[in-house]
Amino acid sequence: MPLDTKIEDRPWLDSSIEPFIKIQNVTKKFGAFTAVDRIDLNVYQGELFSLLGGSGCGKTTLLRMLAGFEEVTSGHIFIDGQDMAGIPPYERPVNMMFQSYALFPHMTVEKNVAYGLKRDGVPKLEIASRVTEILDMVELGQFASRKPHQLSGGQRQRVALARALVKKPKLLLLDEPLGALDKRLREQTQFELMDLQEQLGITFMVVTHDQEEAMTLSTRIAVMDQGDIIQIGTPTEIYEYPESRFTAGFIGNVNMFEGRVTNNSADHVTVQGTDGTEFYIDHGQNVKEGQKVWVAVRPEKLVINKDAVAAGPNQLLGTVDDIGYMGNHSIYRVKLASGRIVQTTAQNIVRPKDAEWAVDWDDKVTLTWEPSATVLLTK
Amino acid sequence: MSKNSKFVTTLMCIGFTFLYIPMVLLVIYSFNDSRFVTVWGGFSTKWYGELLNNQLVIDSAILSLQIAFVTACAAVVLGTMAGIALVRFGKFKGRTLFSGMISAPLVMPEVITGLSLLMLFIALENALGIPERGFWTITIAHITFSMAFVAVIIQARLAGMDESLEEAAMDLGGKPLRVLFDITLPLIAPGMISGWLLAFTMSLDDLVIASFTAGPGANTLPMYIFSKVKTGLRPDINALATLIILTVAIGVFIAGWLMLRQDKQRKVDEQMAAMETTKDEQAA
Structure with missing residues (x-):
């Protein structure tokens, strides 16, 4: 894989580094329902790790087991080398930011933030200075004496963050940290969160159902479904090299074709689609000839050609069925001869009306893509 | 308001007449x-003067107030404990049965509650020599039925409270008992206050259970008034009732006014916060 970043930024590639969080064969059952099913996961010091999945996939349960609100049914959780079995939430080196923020409504911002330090018996003077420091960091210094209901949603989110960070935990758990904010504020806060994490060097573990949020924030993502981890990887790996149809379909949009392997060589694989399309993948893969496989191509990898293209593999012929103009880019829905709709996107680098080659409704087009952009999936 | 039809206005008038005519009559006849x-x-206001000279009335009123006060305090403590236990205790078999059982005294006829308590007290007295029937037996009986009401109020209040508040406090290092005093109790305090008031008024109000459990020496105010019905009512009872109505009305009025003011302040605060957000966003 063409990923040549420094090894310090990718501790999971270095087998000599001890993971900061070790989740070993952890299962959680609620009665007959298995919320988390034999999960193994290592997270390293300083990571911003995301658990991504739909509702009921077990991501929140896993987070709550790290915080100590749920006990594991079987398996072990180690944080910084310490087995967490039987350790109550108030004795764990972990703090959590709740989805609802869970700010104490009867306390001022200052008291909310100071609560954790007070419980730890930190001297009064130190509490005051640390609270001031962290409130300044999240730019809420002038709101110290307000009650939570006197704050806006974004401000509450930052109080919750400050309250969880002020104790300098080894691990910060964030449950849908940006879920309650509107879109503009969410984008802005994403970057603030990343800066803060880098600045403090605390390991963050984020639970989210929002794939965009996970992609922007994370060093690595674990995609979860029905209590299982489907794939762990960097955002690029998850997006560009999905290992299964579930991951490919869950993250971003994808055009998926079913077919059978016709030729399997060391340096390439060819696939014949059920509708007759020829697919060419420019790297070898562990498949057998005649095996049923799926080919996935991301919409933005497809190029729209209005002029005829010399016949070859990785081509789809069709007519433009629909165009969604999004401003910076447009979404084209192209109907193939088989009746299938394929989706593609293109940046609007010139104003569409001005361009000679602008694609219009009912245009006959050929969609092509690079052999390297083709993803072959076996499951 | 023009949008309220005559029909609705009439309905409202009938309803309120029905509720308040008896009380208005009582107040008028107290003069x-x-x-x-x-x-x-x-x-004439002479009955108000007579009232102050009627030592029996004053004694029974004081006894009733004392019983109501002790009852309310004890019921709030016990009822809050029961309410918290029922809501926050983990799931176990028969949980629904327990929650249902706490509300049984609410639907139990008072005569039965009174009778069963009387039997218990007699049995205890025969076996141990205590309790002597009087102040304490009435109080214990009142605590028994009013703590069920408090427990129900507390349960409702807790069910509406975000459980993650307690989790957050624990996550920040608060041990369970600490969290109870720092977070849970302050947040259910309004429920505890209404529970206290409810227990107080119910105890003050009760005639049936008190009659069963009272001893020869102890007469609560309702018992005194009721006994007077048999021997002949005098208008000083009307005067007493008027005074009670006045006290209750003032109490309700003050409580309502305080709540309204708090509500208004909250709305203003929230609006201010929302306005600042829009300003922040425009700046950003």
Whole structure:
């Protein structure tokens, strides 16, 4: 894989580094329902790790087991080398930011933030200075004496963050940290969160159902479904090299074709689609000839050609069925001869009306893509 | 308001008339000069004066207030404990049965509650020599039924409270008992106050259970008034009732006014916060 970043930024590639969080064969059952099913996961010091999945996939349960609100049914959780079995939430080196923020409504911002330090018996003077420091960091210094209901949603989110960070935990758990904010504020806060994490060097573990949020924030993502981890990887790996149809379909949009392997060589694989399309993948893969496989191509990898293209593999012929103009880019829905709709996107680098080659409704087009952009999936 | 139809206005008037006519009559007759409760004999305030000289009335009123006070305090403590246990205790078999059982005294006829308590007290007295029937037996009986009401109020209040508040406090290092005093109790305090008031009024109000459990020496105010019905009512009872109505009305009015003011302040605060957000966003 063409990923040549420094090894310090990718501790999971270095087998000599001890993971900061070790989740070993952890299962959680609620009665007959298995919320988390034999999960193994290592997270390293300083990571911003995301658990991504739909509702009921077990991501929140896993987070709550790290915080100590749920006990594991079987398996072990180690944080910084310490087995967490039987350790109550108030004795764990972990703090959590709740989805609802869970700010104490009867306390001022200052008291909310100071609560954790007070419980730890930190001297009064130190509490005051640390609270001031962290409130300044999240730019809420002038709101110290307000009650939570006197704050806006974004401000509450930052109080919750400050309250969880002020104790300098080894691990910060964030449950849908940006879920309650509107879109503009969410984008802005994403970057603030990343800066803060880098600045403090605390390991963050984020639970989210929002794939965009996970992609922007994370060093690595674990995609979860029905209590299982489907794939762990960097955002690029998850997006560009999905290992299964579930991951490919869950993250971003994808055009998926079913077919059978016709030729399997060391340096390439060819696939014949059920509708007759020829697919060419420019790297070898562990498949057998005649095996049923799926080919996935991301919409933005497809190029729209209005002029005829010399016949070859990785081509789809069709007519433009629909165009969604999004401003910076447009979404084209192209109907193939088989009746299938394929989706593609293109940046609007010139104003569409001005361009000679602008694609219009009912245009006959050929969609092509690079052999390297083709993803072959076996499951 | 023009948008309210005559029909709705009429309905409202009928309803309120139905509710308040008896009380208005009672207040009017408390200023009756006549010796008879139901015959008008001109305006006078003499019964209010008589009332102050009636040592029996004053004694029973004081006893009732004492019982109500002790009952309310004890019922709030016990009821809050029961409410918290029922809501926050983990799931176990028969949980629904337990929650249902706490509300049984609410639907139990008072006569049965009173009778069963009387039997218990007699049995105890025979076996141990205590309790002597009087102040304490009435109080214990009142605590028994009013703590069920408090528990129900507390349960409702807790169910509406975000459980992650307690989790957050624990996550920040608060041990369970600490979290109870720092977070849970302050947040259910309004429920505890209404529970206290409810227990207080119910105890003050109760005639049936008190009659069963009272001893020869102890007469609560409702018992005294009721016994007077049999021997002949005098208008000083009307005066007493008027004073009670006045006290209750003032209490309700003050409580309502405080709540309204708090509500208004909250709305203003929230609006201010929302306005600042829009400003922040425009700046950003």
